[in-house]
Amino acid sequence: MADIPGAARAEKSRRKMIGGSRLSEDEVAIKALYAYNKQANDPRIYNRIKDYAGGTLYLVEFVTPPSQEQEYWSVLIRDGEAQVFYDHEMALREAVMWTRRVTSINFGTIVISVISIIIVGAVVYLLWRDGNTESIKPLDYALTSVLGFWFGKSVNKSKS
Structure with missing residues (x-):
């Protein structure tokens, strides 16, 4: 179906379950085009x-009757689903939108959140295990920093 070099070798790795049947991504792309x-x-x-x-973008050419014009x-194909674009501008817009979604994730905040959860969890565990505040003295500054960071961040957001 596809005249792409190396397609036969990569065919096994590109098979996906689509609608309960095993189709290659090439077949899914053609089937989606026919559906549209x-x-x-x-x-x-x-x-x-x-x-x-x-995902993978397939560029497909075909002829439409009655004019026999090449289109x-x-x-x-992304996550086993096909999305058809009748012009390249639509496909470019999809790439830009997807990139915006990925870049909007703030990984710094995720790391700080995980560290904060670990520090608070350690303090709670030590208080529960020993029952006195002497065991958490080494973590006082860390806990104060975590609380200051999060409360400072929430105040900063409310001002803007």
Whole structure:
């Protein structure tokens, strides 16, 4: 179906469960194109772009009757689902939107949150185990820093 070098070797690794049956991603892309445009004649995948917006973008060419005009559409396969784009601008927008979602994750806050949970958990454990505050003296400054950070951050957000 696809005239891409090395497609036969990579075929096993690209098989996914789609709708209860095992189809290759190439087959899923063509099937999705047919579902969206039933007039597509002889669709052919002429390029595959891996790691595009969290999936693989297939560039498909086909002929539409009655004009027999050549058309170029894109199909994005991500997490076993296909999304069809009738022009390349739509596919570019999808990549930009996906990139924005990924870059909006603030990994610094995640790391600080995990460290804070560990410090608070250690303080609670030591208080529960020993029952006195002498055992948490070494963690006083750490706990104060964690509380100061989180309360300072919430005050900063409310001011803006």
